[in-house]
Amino acid sequence: MSATENLLTTPLNALHLELGARMVPFAGYNMPVQYPAGLVAEHRHTRTAAGLFDVSHMGQLRLIGPDAAAAFESLMPVDVIGLGLNKQRYGLLLNDEGGIIDDLMFVNRGEDIFVIVNGACKHGDLAHIQARIGGRCTIEPQFDRALLALQGPQAVTALARLLPGVEQLVFMTGMPSTWEGADLYITRSGYTGEDGFEISLPASAADAFARALLVQPEVKPIGLGARNSLRLEAGLCLYGNDIDTTTTPVEANLNWAMQKVRRTGGARAGGFPGADKVLAQLDGAQPAQRLRVGLIGLERVPVREHVELHNAEGQKIGEVTSGLLAPTADKPVALAYVQAEYAAVGTRLNAMVRGKAVPMAVSPLPFVPNRYHRG
Template sequence: MSAAPPSTAELRHTPLHALHLELGARMVPFAGYHMPVQYPAGLMAEHHHTRQAAGLFDVSHMGQLLVRGPGAGAALESLMPVDVIDLPAGKQRYGLLLTDEGTIIDDLMFINRGTDYFVVVNGACKDGDIAHLQARIGTRCEIVPLPDRALLALQGPQAADALARLVPGVLALVFMTGGGFDWQGIGLFITRSGYTGEDGFEISVPAAHAETLARTLLVQPEVQPVGLGARNSLRLEAGLCLYGNDIDTSTTPVEAGLNWAIQKVRRAGGARAGGFPGADRVLGQLQGTVPVQRKRVGLVALERVPVREHTELQDESGRRVGEVTSGLLAPSLDKPVAMAYVETAHAAAGTRLRALVRGKPVPVEVSPMPFVANRYWRGPAA
């Protein structure tokens, strides 16, 4: 028997909670918080506005922390199959915390700030992540949670114009870089990154000043508030995983198609190969010596029928070959898209499968991702 969902009184509030209510948001439980799923304009309008202009997201439920000390880089690298030590100051990277079996505890973003590593983890995982870091590397470096900071995401092709009016220096940033900035005497830490496939920024701000900053951003003509609903549709169109749906402790990075996140130096033959939890399994899967039974793929439905998470996938004979992990009608494409895990033999682009939706088989086709081209700002030369 499942536990009863938490009451509103049991849910935590972000520093922008009162502002969400003032703006007419529909609030829902998410990662232990009372969060806005959409505002009066609605999910579709919010999605399109982010693709066309700039959307402001409250992502303060995410965990922010510092890893610092003389051995911080080597310590953090010992928990992930990514290159931490050689990451230059000011550069950001995607990382994966792994179990001893090589499966994914959480995915995260981290940036080398020169004096420490600033890390952002998923909201539902943050308490467990911090405990994991403390237990595994707490004697080698200092783990400092930052519960007194909020996190805002400003995303979309006009995000840079809007934010630069407040903080002109952000125009010097390119995708996956960041730095400290001053706004009206308030210290901000800003990275040029996000979870939508669009250009944009994530802004760490002291919680006491988060509402003032959010209100100032919302005054900008390009900016409108956007909730969790559109955040989900945007990230799915961009082919980005949602922890708990598309990756979890049952999936390895290779099964999840995240090979690109494992730099050459950490692979077999690299100068610092292995040395992370589950390395034998992960490196074996990369080399082909350990079989990969299933893979994460993109799907496009060939009929206008949304294919949701947990939908069974079958081959043409009706045999179960996989399951959908995320799916919806993509607003930018006006057709159903999904992510799924399927048996490796059925993972090639163009493979036709059947999704069993309310007992009816719906034809789907394995498709490359992202479904909508990413538009990250990598600089004028790019």
């Protein structure tokens, strides 16, 4: 039996093949990396119109019960209790050393906390959450539900034809909806830096709903390749590349994701796994020795993950974790970890590409301005 035959498939597998997708293994699934138009065309279409992404490999779960918010908050340096109804937030599951087990999105839907985790991590995340807070709330995996992302400046126009009312959502809010008898939940969020939506729906409705979206003149199918180039231009982390169990939120430059109520004073500060280390890095008592930064290439040479970064004296001071020639920015960009003293914007470094020093400079993030719809 080939490795491909052991892969799981999403509810849109037949549609991907029909559309001529090139399929690759990803997070245990057979997934479309690109369609015949190619990565750059798909990337540009998402930036100018609307791209449809199959992200059904992601894990969806519900935390149910009166203590669910407080229980979930005990696992992350994030404000869960204070999140308003149908509001969404970015979260970080931490281990006892402050390392990132996974990054995730969650919504307070009133009846539950609805959580979306990364595909490769979902079974481990579920086991971790059950082990830590299973006695405090009901944890219901919904790994059989489909998840679609519609991203780009014309996403709202296309989606509102099928689901009137979605145009009223703003960035990081959600709403329930129905389509042809299927129960949907829509959030105005995504992983591209563009305006857009993520739609959770039953697997049985996914193919018909995707086809209904693809009929819209603004919408084309987009694969994992462009999803990666879009998120990198947006300065967003890819779990397993840019963050993992060896990186803390402070090292990953994700301080913004830790709300003040969890950081300083008060009854709800600290109390999460790894809090002593993370808070000591935050307040400067034990500063992080390395930091995640953005880099732009000063020559037109793509710089990929695992490339070493050297200072002017030729000493290794860091490593690239994600990198490519960015279609919209039209230059090489990368995310990397560097020793803290080299993290200031404008600092010059050399990426060692096949033995040759390629000059790069620390850049602000994102590389392409975000265009989220904040109302």
